[in-house]
Amino acid sequence: GENVEQHPSTLSVQEGDSAVIKCTYSDSASNYFPWYKQELGKRPQLIIDIRSNVGEKKDQRIAVTLNKTAKHFSLHITETQPEDSAVYFCAARNSGYSTLTFGKGTMLLVSP
Amino acid sequence: EAGVAQSPRYKIIEKRQSVAFWCNPISGHATLYWYQQILGQGPKLLIQFQNNGVVDDSQLPKDRFSAERLKGVDSTLKIQPAKLEDSAVYLCASSSGRGLTEAFFGQGTRLTVV
Numbered sequence: 001g002e003n004v005e006q007h008p009s010t011l012s013v014q015e016g017d018s019a020v021i022k023c024t025y026s027d028s029a030s031n032y033f034p035w036y037k038q039e040l041g042k043r044p045q046l047i048i049d050i051r052s053n054v055g056e057k058k059d060q061r062i063a064v065t066l067n068k069t070a071k072h073f074s075l076h077i078t079e080t081q082p083e084d085s086a087v088y089f090c091a092a093r094n095s096g097y098s099t100l101t102f103g104k105g106t107m108l109l110v111s112p
Numbered sequence: 113e114a115g116v117a118q119s120p121r122y123k124i125i126e127k128r129q130s131v132a133f134w135c136n137p138i139s140g141h142a143t144l145y146w147y148q149q150i151l152g153q154g155p156k157l158l159i160q161f162q163n164n165g166v167v168d169d170s171q172l173p174k175d176r177f178s179a180e181r182l183k184g185v186d187s188t189l190k191i192q193p194a195k196l197e198d199s200a201v202y203l204c205a206s207s208s209g210r211g212l213t214e215a216f217f218g219q220g221t222r223l224t225v226v
Contacts, residue, residue: 104153
């Protein structure tokens, strides 16, 4: 089955800095890569996703890049704000019916 | 649209007792997932349903966990008997199952086994 590795496990940045979280996956058939944000005590919520037919996707301060050859994808947050502080999870799956496998998460702390 | 509903929100039980969780997915969503999230870790899939059939239950501890999705809508997850290490948040999620689409999560049930 799919295995998703995520790094780093914690990331501390100053407000206004950029943050990058990286994930690798094992199943070359995977073609859908969502990123979820989970605030303390709340449900995971999708913030951005990318499909394998594109290499990059951007939504305001958030961008995701995908390298299918190397089987890794990354989340980039620019101009970080304290409200970006949360745990971020990457995930991967290879079809609409297949399992969605998550990484272990990255705790992002943005200091004012 | 209404989100994924789960109940109860919190449950405290003693070890060796049984417990059941309920999930109502978003209307029309064919795929339903149950995840276990231990504090500080990512969600771990327990079981995935496609309508009322099981797609993946390879990580479900079948000696104590069971799940069903009768009629392909609501689902229940049961633990019997519970162990201390079952303390976690149990998240239900659903997706349309058509193409590569978002999975929506419920608020989860926080289980504490004492």
